[in-house]
Structure formats: structure tokens, C-alpha cells
Amino acid sequence: MIDGELAVETRGLRKSFRTLRGRRVGVENLDLRVPVGGVHGFLGPNGSGKTTTIRMLLGLARPDRGTATIFGHEVPRHLPDVVGRVGAIVESPRFFPAFTGRSNLRLLADAIGTPRDRVDAVLEEVGLSGRAGDPYRTYSLGMKQRLAIGATLLKDPDLLIFDEPTNGLDPAGIHEIRRTMRDLADRGRTVLVSSHILAEVQQVADSVSIVARGRLIAEGRVADLVAGQAGQAVRVGLASDEVAVAASVLGARGLSVERDGAALVVEGAGAAAVNRMLGEQGVWARELAPRQVDLESVFLGLTQTETAGESV
Amino acid sequence: MRLVGVELRRLWMRRVTWGGLLLALVVAGLAVVTQIGAAQPPSAQEIAQAERYYAEQAEWWQENGEQETASCREAQAAEPGADYGCDRLEPQLEQFLPSSSTFVWHETSGSSATGGLTGTETAAAALSAEVAAVQESLWSGWSSLSSAARSAAPAFLMLAFVVGVSFVTAEQRTGALGLWLTFEPRRSRVYGSKAAAAALGTAPLVLGGWLATVGGLYALHAAVGTVGTVSGDDWAQIAAFSGRLLLAGALCAAAGVALGVLLRHAASAIGGAALLLWASAGFAFTLGTAQRWLPVLNLDAWLRDGAIYQYPARAADPSGEASVPWLTGVVGGAHGGLYWLAVVAVLTLVAGAVFCRRDLD
Numbered sequence: 175m176i177d178g179e180l181a182v183e184t185r186g187l188r189k190s191f192r193t194l195r196g197r198r199v200g201v202e203n204l205d206l207r208v209p210v211g212g213v214h215g216f217l218g219p220n221g222s223g224k225t226t227t228i229r230m231l232l233g234l235a236r237p238d239r240g241t242a243t244i245f246g247h248e249v250p251r252h253l254p255d256v257v258g259r260v261g262a263i264v265e266s267p268r269f270f271p272a273f274t275g276r277s278n279l280r281l282l283a284d285a286i287g288t289p290r291d292r293v294d295a296v297l298e299e300v301g302l303s304g305r306a307g308d309p310y311r312t313y314s315l316g317m318k319q320r321l322a323i324g325a326t327l328l329k330d331p332d333l334l335i336f337d338e339p340t341n342g343l344d345p346a347g348i349h350e351i352r353r354t355m356r357d358l359a360d361r362g363r364t365v366l367v368s369s370h371i372l373a374e375v376q377q378v379a380d381s382v383s384i385v386a387r388g389r390l391i392a393e394g395r396v397a398d399l400v401a402g403q404a405g406q407a408v409r410v411g412l413a414s415d416e417v418a419v420a421a422s423v424l425g426a427r428g429l430s431v432e433r434d435g436a437a438l439v440v441e442g443a444g445a446a447a448v449n450r451m452l453g454e455q456g457v458w459a460r461e462l463a464p465r466q467v468d469l470e471s472v473f474l475g476l477t478q479t480e481t482a483g484e485s486v
Numbered sequence: 487m488r489l490v491g492v493e494l495r496r497l498w499m500r501r502v503t504w505g506g507l508l509l510a511l512v513v514a515g516l517a518v519v520t521q522i523g524a525a526q527p528p529s530a531q532e533i534a535q536a537e538r539y540y541a542e543q544a545e546w547w548q549e550n551g552e553q554e555t556a557s558c559r560e561a562q563a564a565e566p567g568a569d570y571g572c573d574r575l576e577p578q579l580e581q582f583l584p585s586s587s588t589f590v591w592h593e594t595s596g597s598s599a600t601g602g603l604t605g606t607e608t609a610a611a612a613l614s615a616e617v618a619a620v621q622e623s624l625w626s627g628w629s630s631l632s633s634a635a636r637s638a639a640p641a642f643l644m645l646a647f648v649v650g651v652s653f654v655t656a657e658q659r660t661g662a663l664g665l666w667l668t669f670e671p672r673r674s675r676v677y678g679s680k681a682a683a684a685a686l687g688t689a690p691l692v693l694g695g696w697l698a699t700v701g702g703l704y705a706l707h708a709a710v711g712t713v714g715t716v717s718g719d720d721w722a723q724i725a726a727f728s729g730r731l732l733l734a735g736a737l738c739a740a741a742g743v744a745l746g747v748l749l750r751h752a753a754s755a756i757g758g759a760a761l762l763l764w765a766s767a768g769f770a771f772t773l774g775t776a777q778r779w780l781p782v783l784n785l786d787a788w789l790r791d792g793a794i795y796q797y798p799a800r801a802a803d804p805s806g807e808a809s810v811p812w813l814t815g816v817v818g819g820a821h822g823g824l825y826w827l828a829v830v831a832v833l834t835l836v837a838g839a840v841f842c843r844r845d846l847d
Binding site for chain 1: 488489491492495496499500501656657660661662664665666667668669670671672843845846847
């Protein structure tokens with residue numbers, strides 16, 4: 175559950191697209207809440223409506239219905255009132271290929287009346303001073319991404335929206351972007367990052383919203399979501415001739431048991447309870463380990479449930 | 487205004503714009519080069535040959551002139567009201583002397599102002615004062631300047647249009663427009679700034695090309711001694727033409743922006759415009775008096791302060807003869823200007839509305 179002051183809030187947001195086969199719903203009745211401060215992960219598989227939602231927040235797409243607010247200002251109607259506090263990269267960075275990095279940023283700075291010396295400061299900040307005079311088309315993907323982050327910083331924004339910021343980056347680039355996001359959040363800004371790479375988000379996000387098929391299926395602090403799943407699954411190592419018996423014992427107690435070689439993965443009870451149940455029947459586990467639960471498994475569990483629900 | 491300034495700077499940071507300026511100068515150069523031959527004064531050999539032809543014709547006239555004149559008058563009498571010019575049949579030396587084009591043309595200079603019309607069948611055409619005014623204007627006769635006004639000036643306008651189209655389609659293609667709108671989300675302002683920047687920013691291209699043409703032609707004629715008489719009124723007319731061309735360039739650039747936004751792709755917008763021009767030229771005569779609503783004719787009328795068009799008369803010849811008389815119509819300069827203003831205003835309004843509502847990547 176996400177409480178407190180919200181940087182972004184949507185209610186009943188819906189967006190559909192016309193296709194040759196009729197209308198396709200991209201976002202359906204989405205209630206998104208992004209708390210002020212920290213990094214908020216906006217997670218979902220490809221095509222789940224993350225980018226569409228971000229585009230609606232930024233006024234690049236019009237919702238069919240529903241409302242969205244940024245720092246309490248309804249968008250897109252009052253976006254001009256709040257746009258100075260929002261920096262965003264939607265999908266891949268998009269600048270004029272033939273212009274230099276500095277020229278691209280200067281045009282943007284001039285458009286919002288930001289002093290030109292801010293451009294050089296930002297280029298320094300994102301480590302592009304040395305290549306600022308080169309045409310944008312000659313930049314590597316990482317440099318393009320850094321320039322895009324530089325563009326968002328021209329406004330000194332309170333909210334930064336990064337849509338799949340690490341797409342196509344090498345590990346060093348991913349690490350750099352992650353560190354940048356964390357730094358920004360630590361300096362009091364709100365960072366909304368959409369991604370389908372969950373390990374990356376888990377390392378940096380304080381809270382997350384998970385969407386599938388355009389709908390919100392979970393939200394909350396990362397720690398809470400992970401804790402909600404942790405301890406409910408235990409890996410039980412056994413002697414190979416005791417695996418069948420142990421499965422039978424635990425199954426009879428109503429637990430979900432899945433065989434994994436000479437081990438069982440048991441869901442529905444903690445390690446101590448599983449050990450007691452087996453011990454009572456004279457079966458002794460060689461290894462008992464709570465299964466490692468991470469955001470990815472939470473995500474997979476939730477999205478699979480959603481998919482199953484859809485198919486029923 | 488700040489946005490317009492930024493967009494103007496972006497316009498002139500683009501290679502397409504500089505390429506357009508370069509092309510405009512190339513067009514100006516070509517307009518001058520193609521006039522080199524016509525601007526040369528006749529050589530002594532050409533004059534001697536012309537005098538020989540004249541002497542031969544004069545000798546023939548001495549023998550047959552009276553008979554020719556009588557035949558002419560007989561034919562004229564058969565058609566009441568007709569003027570066959572029977573008193574002007576005698577050969578004159580001026581008719582045989584080769585002429586060179588001058589910088590500007592004057593109706594009194596002896597060239598035929600109706601040169602463009604005499605080849606057409608104007609049996610029933612009664613030239614009104616309006617038609618005469620168009621035909622006698624500085625831009626109708628045979629001069630290097632009027633020739634450039636017909637060929638180079640439209641090319642400058644075409645360049646302004648292409649620069650306008652490319653200005654917005656490149657931004658849409660690269661996706662930079664989406665980023666731009668995250669900095670300035672007021673789309674009507676954004677559209678207005680782009681249209682204004684294109685209209686203002688292409689002025690150096692149009693005016694530069696035209697002034698280079700005028701200057702080059704004047705220098706050419708001055709170099710070979712065939713400038714002719716250029717009065718203060720002539721320069722005023724040239725200045726007025728330049729002003730009208732400048733405004734037309736702004737409208738073409740704004741139209742380019744509008745079509746670029748509506749059609750999204752440069753090829754579609756430029757191809758669509760080219761198709762319209764081709765259809766206008768190819769099928770104009772089938773439209774009768776509706777030709778006065780054709781874009782090219784109106785542009786021509788605006789630039790040259792009036793343009794004429796011809797169309798076949800609808801009424802059948804009462805005598806039952808098979809001839810189809812052609813009539814002449816006039817489109818005034820103000821009509822042409824207002825027409826284009828209205829067309830570009832409508833295009834801009836439609837494109838602006840689409841731009842404000844369209845989903846962007």
C-alpha cells in the first residue's frame with residue numbers, strides 16, 4: 175500500500191488504440207500512485223501499458239477516460255503549470271541527429287528560458303563535456319542516454335520519469351544509470367522508472383507498481399512485496415529414497431509440493447513447520463532453505479496469476 | 487516570441503535550409519546563364535543579313551504590294567468589324583532586325599505584348615482593359631526579368647515549401663517532437679512557433695535567390711550593353727514584385743509546415759503538392775472559368791499582379807462552323823493574394839487542430 179503525499183496519481187485511466195482488427199486496449203482502469211521522494215518502479219512485461227501511461231502523464235497521448243495528476247495538478251489540462259518540475263525520457267532518447275549534444279540541449283534550454291551556462295553544467299554532470307561538440311548521431315547508446323538524462327536535468331525537476339532507461343546498455347551503462355537514479359532520489363527528487371528488468375529495479379527502487387495487460391496488479395514498497403512472498407516457499411533437501419515419502423507427508427497436510435530432483439519445493443508453510451511435519455513421520459531433511467524470493471518471482475507470480483485469470 | 491526565436495535558430499541549424507539557400511543561388515545563376523545568349527546585341531553580320539532580307543522583301547512589295555493590300559481589304563470587308571491591319575502590311579526594317587532581350591520590357595519598345603496570345607485562337611476574345619493591363623505589365627513581355635519571374639521565382643517558392651515540410655517532418659520522424667513537448671506542452675504555441683519560424687526563416691532563401699537573380703541579370707545586361715531603359719517606376723515594380731514574392735514564400739513555407747504535420751512524411755507532402763501542380767497544369771483548360779480557383783494561377787496572379795487564362799467558349803457557334811472560340815479570363819493580383827491567404831489559413835487551422843489532438847510517440 176502506498177500512502178502519503180503523491181507525486182503522480184492516476185484514477186481509472188484508460189487508453190485504447192485503433193488497429194486493423196478493431197480497438198486494442200493499452201491501459202485499462204489504471205490507478206497508479208507514486209509517492210513523493212525515492213525511486214518508484216513501474217513494472218510490467220512488454221506491452222503492458224507502461225509507456226502508454228507515461229505518455230498520457232506527459233500529454234503526449236490523450237486518455238479515453240480517467241484522470242491523472244502530477245503534484246496535484248491535473249494533466250494534461252494543467253501540464254503547463256507543472257511541466258517545469260518534470261523531466262522525462264520516453265522510450266529511447268530522441269534528439270536531432272545532425273546537431274551536437276550541446277546544440278540539442280541549448281535549444282531545449284532556450285525553449286524554457288534556462289541560462290545557457292546551465293547546459294555546460296549539465297553536460298559536465300552527465301560526463302559528456304568532452305563529446306558535447308560532436309553530432310548526436312555519433313554518440314553511443316550510453317552517451318545518448320546520458321544526454322537524455324542531462325536534458326531532464328536542465329529544468330532541475332522534482333519528478334524524473336525514465337521509461338526503460340537501460341534498454342540496450344552494457345552492464346557498466348546500466349550500473350551508471352542505476353546510480354544516477356539513486357543519487358537523484360537521495361537528493362530529494364522523485365524518480366519514476368518503468369522497466370521490465372526487475373533485478374535492476376529491485377536494486378534501486380523503494381516502491382513499485384506492477385501492471386499487466388494495462389491493469390495494476392500490485393503496488394507497495396519493494397520490501398513489503400518481497401516479504402509477502404518470502405517464507406512461504408521452502409526448499410527441502412532429502413535422501414533420494416525419502417523424497418516420495420516426504421512428498422506424501424507434506425501433501426497430506428495440504429501443502430503445495432513440487433519435486434526438484436532430490437529435493438522438494440514446498441509452499442504454504444515455513445521452514446520450521448515443514449521440518450516438524452517431516453520429523454513427526456521420521457523423515458529427516460538434509461537441507462531446509464527458505465526459497466530466495468526476489469521481485470522477479472513476485473512479479474512472475476502476479477503476472478502469471480493475472481494471465482491465468484484472463485484466460486479463465 | 488522566445489519559442490519562435492528558438493525555432494528560427496533550429497531552422498538555420500539544419501542542413502536542408504542551407505542546402506535550400508545554396509540551391510536558390512544555383513537557380514539564380516541558371517536564370518542568368520540561360521539569358522546570356524538572348525541578352526547579346528545582334529552582330530554586324532546578323533544586321534547585314536537582316537538588311538538583305540528586308541531589301542528582298544521591299545523589292546517584292548514594290549511589285550505586289552498594291553495587289554496584296556487590295557486582297558486584304560476584300561477579306562476584311564467580308565467580316566464586318568474585323569481589323570486585318572491592311573495598312574500595315576508593308577515590310578519594315580525593324581521587323582527584320584534581330585532583337586536582343588532587355589533587362590525589363592516596355593510595351594512601347596516594339597516587342598509584341600500579346601506574343602503569348604497570338605498563337606492561340608482568340609476569335610471571340612475581346613480583350614478587356616484588365617487583360618490589357620496584365621499583358622502590358624512589366625512581367626508579361628519578353629525580357630530577361632519577366633522570364634526569371636516565370637521560371638526562377640516559382641522555384642524559390644518551391645524551395646521555401648520543401649524547407650517548411652522538412653522542418654516538421656524531420657522532427658516527427660526522429661521523435662524529437664515528443665521530447666520538445668515535454669519541455670513546452672502547449673501544443674498550439676508549439677505549432678504556431680514552427681509555422682512562424684518557417685514563414686520568417688525562409689525569407690532569406692526566397693529573397694536572397696530573387697535578388698541574386700535580379701542583380702545577376704542586371705549585371706549581365708550591363709556587361710553586354712543591353713540594359714535598355716529602366717525607369718524609377720520599373721524599379722518600384724521590381725520592389726513590389728520582390729515584396730509579393732517574399733509574402734508568397736512565407737505562405738508557401740507555412741503551407742509546407744501544415745502539410746508536413748498533416749501527412750507526417752516529407753515524401754507524401756512534397757509528392758502531394760507536386761501532383762496538385764501537375765494536375766493544375768495538365769487539366770486546367772478542362773475547367774473553363776473555374777480555372778480562376780487553381781492554386782498555380784492564383785499564385786502567378788499574386789506575383790505578377792494579375793494573370794490571364796484561356797478557355798473554350800461554351801456557346802455553340804451560331805453559324806454552325808466547327809471552330810471553337812477561346813476566351814480570355816483574368817485573375818487579379820488581390821484575388822490571387824487573398825486566395826492563397828485563405829488556403830494557407832485553412833490549412834494552418836486544420837493542421838494546428840490535428841497537431842493539438844494527435845497522440846505522439
